[in-house]
Amino acid sequence: MTGNAAFSQQAATRRRVVPACDHCRVNTALNSPRAVCARCLRPQSTCLCALVQPTAHRTEVLVLQHPQEQRQAKNSVALLRLSLARCDVVVGERFAPAQLQALLHRPGRDTRLLYPDVPAAPAAPAPAVAEPLRLVVIDATWRKSLRMLLEHPALAALPRLSLDAPEPTRYRAIRAARRSDQVSTLEATVQALSRLEGPSFDAAPLLDAFGRFVAGVAARQRPKEGTGQA
Ligand SMILES: [Zn+2]
Numbered sequence: 001m002t003g004n005a006a007f008s009q010q011a012a013t014r015r016r017v018v019p020a021c022d023h024c025r026v027n028t029a030l031n032s033p034r035a036v037c038a039r040c041l042r043p044q045s046t047c048l049c050a051l052v053q054p055t056a057h058r059t060e061v062l063v064l065q066h067p068q069e070q071r072q073a074k075n076s077v078a079l080l081r082l083s084l085a086r087c088d089v090v091v092g093e094r095f096a097p098a099q100l101q102a103l104l105h106r107p108g109r110d111t112r113l114l115y116p117d118v119p120a121a122p123a124a125p126a127p128a129v130a131e132p133l134r135l136v137v138i139d140a141t142w143r144k145s146l147r148m149l150l151e152h153p154a155l156a157a158l159p160r161l162s163l164d165a166p167e168p169t170r171y172r173a174i175r176a177a178r179r180s181d182q183v184s185t186l187e188a189t190v191q192a193l194s195r196l197e198g199p200s201f202d203a204a205p206l207l208d209a210f211g212r213f214v215a216g217v218a219a220r221q222r223p224k225e226g227t228g229q230a
Helices: 003-016 022-026 077-083 097-104 142-151 185-200 204-225
Strands: 060-065 087-091 110-114 133-139
Touching: 060 077, 060 097, 060 185, 077 087, 077 185, 077 204, 110 185, 133 142, 133 185, 185 204
Parallel strands: 060 087, 060 133, 110 133
Antiparallel strands: none
């Protein structure tokens, strides 16, 4: 293929890019694949707004997202945030004590941290769960989440909710999980909400949408990873 042909194909590809949702249109002055969707905050070419599944729930969810996760194409939190009505995402690695206290607690709600009881950061004895709850989730790699926990005593002191037997992850296709019990932030949060809220919480449509999200990311990865692999 000549350089010109490559250029023409690239230009044609660019012209075919259409806004994936109304929010993309707002933010698409240059009609560039790099334009960011104002709603899901992802590049227009990978906008996931069409996958959003409004899912009824009672528990407030606060995601503390490590800055590196925000830039990951594979990250599941944007789909979670847009599908849950009560889900806030705060990006950061270090939080001032007063700022963190204000984020963690809401009047009339008990707060739980979705995190296992691990030797490096033992959990305090937790009182029985009493709804309504505020569920705090750390979105980071295992190592970075542990560091965030250890560096923030207010986080480490929260009563914890841990998933005893997480379900198999749909995530495996796109992200190497080092341990069999490591799941995506979306799946872990959904499992926690199912446990807290029981049958009234119907996660099936959201998990199906997440499966389609994973399949889309895997399909985009394949051409890049197909070279040089035995
Ligand atoms: Zn979008």
